[in-house]
Amino acid sequence: MTTTTSAAMTTATSTPVRRLAVVDPFGPGALIAPAFRRLGWSCVAVTTTAGPPPVLAHTWRAGDFDTVLAYDGDDAALGRELRALRVAGVVTGLETGGPLADRLCARLFPGRGNLPELADARRDKARTHEALAAAGLPHLRQVRTADFARVEEWLAATGLDRADAVIVKPARSAGTDAVRRLRPGPELRAGFAATVGRRNALGEVEREALVQEYAVGTEYSVDTFSVDGVHDVCGVTRYAKRSAGQVVGIYESVEFLGLDDPVCAGLVGYARRVLDALGVRFGPMHAEIMLREDGPVLIELNARMAGGQMPFLSRLATGRSQLDRLTGHFGGDAERSAGYELRRHVMSVFVTAPRSGVLENPEVLASLDRLPTAARSTVEVPADGIVARTSDVFSVLGRVILASPDRDLVLCDRARIRRIERSLRIG
Structure with a gap:
């Protein structure tokens, strides 16, 4: 176990530090x-790998922590170190740390965390749907294997060999990384081969590929915070996505909904049953759900807070977020941070590049943060002007967050963004 301790940790204080x-x-x-830290707490980082995933390296700030522990595979030793530090809780930052966080909670705080025996079902997308099937809940038909012959057998058995397309993706990645919509046959065989053995966006090598039926409908997310198995809704959002050839799931926008929206009752009820089936007892969860003609079906569960600036978006839309629920729970302000009410219409609009090359008119993007309802813009163009074709959430040019009590004004600004996006000249 490697331990790094900053001077802040060794400074004597008269008040015990939580x-x-x-x-x-x-x-x-x-x-x-x-x-x-704003609440006066000390924080301990536990890392499961030598470094953060490359696509998230910019988010690692060691200075936010008074102690950094590098996990070496010894749960008992790590548990003893955390017990000696008198931590009041263990939470997951990124889904890669979910199973370890669950095991540590079971060791240090018995009965207060998620069911450890279902930790892999909360982390692995294939295991997730196996658990839903076992619970009798709607789920996606799937096969996960390193042998394409098994895929062909599964396609024939399910009748999906006659489908227009199926989905191939890594089982343990994130951010629509390498999610492809492919036709059964040579196209699927090639996509399958490209997935097996690939290192995913979170830095893990995928020894197998996950092939699933292609779910058609409108995609939503339900974000929750759970305590003792009670799942409090923190946000319901509707996704607009598009496909480009084999690339599926390119984000266009994410919009917050109020619980009075007709779709919410069914989505929230299904999401809570999913969380129960996956042994969720504590903490933030992000469930992505497709609403098909026959009802909702889970696409995937992320056992962590929602990403994509969601705490900021949630506060704009409702006044509170999953992060507020978390600090409220440990800081004794849980009641004030609970509840879900849409206060203003909020939409995150993604700006994408249709091809790779040099952006010849970057000045057109300068007006994005001056739109009437713009609350924030993260759209950036590299200094050399070279942009990559958008293929997943990690390769967008950025996003513009729109907020207003008037939804029509938000929709008007979304249309302006799309016109600006179409005017990009990439040579």
Whole structure:
């Protein structure tokens, strides 16, 4: 076990310091330590790998932590170190740390965490749907294997060999990384071969590929925060996505919905049953759900806070977020941070590049943060002007967050963004 301790940890104080351990504090998890430090807490980072995933390296801030522990495979030793530090809780930063966080909670705080025996079902997309099937809930038909012959057998057995397309993706990645819509036959065989053995966006090698039926409908997310198995809704959003050839799931926008929207009752009820089936007892969860003609079906569950600036978006839309629920739970302000009410219409609009090359008119993007309803813009063009074709959430040019009490004004600005996007000249 490698331990790094800053001077802040060794400074004597007259008041006992409360400490929180964050496992893999990358991506959305990078927001946890600063929020707790503002409350006067000390934070401990536990890392499961030598470094953060390359696509999230910019989110790793060691200075936010008074202690950094590098996990070496010894749960008992790590548990003893955390017990000696008198941590008040262990939470997940990125989904890569979910199984370890669950095991540590079971060791240090018995009965207060998620069911450890279902940790892999909360982390692995194939295991997730196996657990839903066992619970009798709607789920996606799938096969996960390194042998394409098994895929062909599965296609024939399910009748999906006659389908227009199926989905191929890594089982343990994130951010629509390498998710492809492919036709059964040579196209699927090639996509399958490209997935097996590939290192995914989170830095893990995928020894097998996951092939699933292609779900058609409108995609939503339900974000929750759970305590003792009670799942409080923190946000319901509707996704607009598009496909480009084999590439599926390119984000166009994410819009918050109020619980009075007709689709919410069914989505939230299904999401809560999913969380129960996956042994969720504590913490933030992000469930992506497709609403098909026959009802909702889970696409995947991310056992962490929602990413994509969601705490900021949630506060704009409702006044509170999953991060507020987390700090409220440990800081004794849980009641004030609970509840879900849409206060204003909020939409995150993604700006994408249709091809790779040099952006010849970057000046057209300068007006995005001056749109009437723009609350924030993260659209950036590299200094050399070279952009990559957008193929997943990690390769967008950025996003513009729109907010207003008037939804029509938000929709008007979304249309303006699309016109600006279409005017990009990439040579």
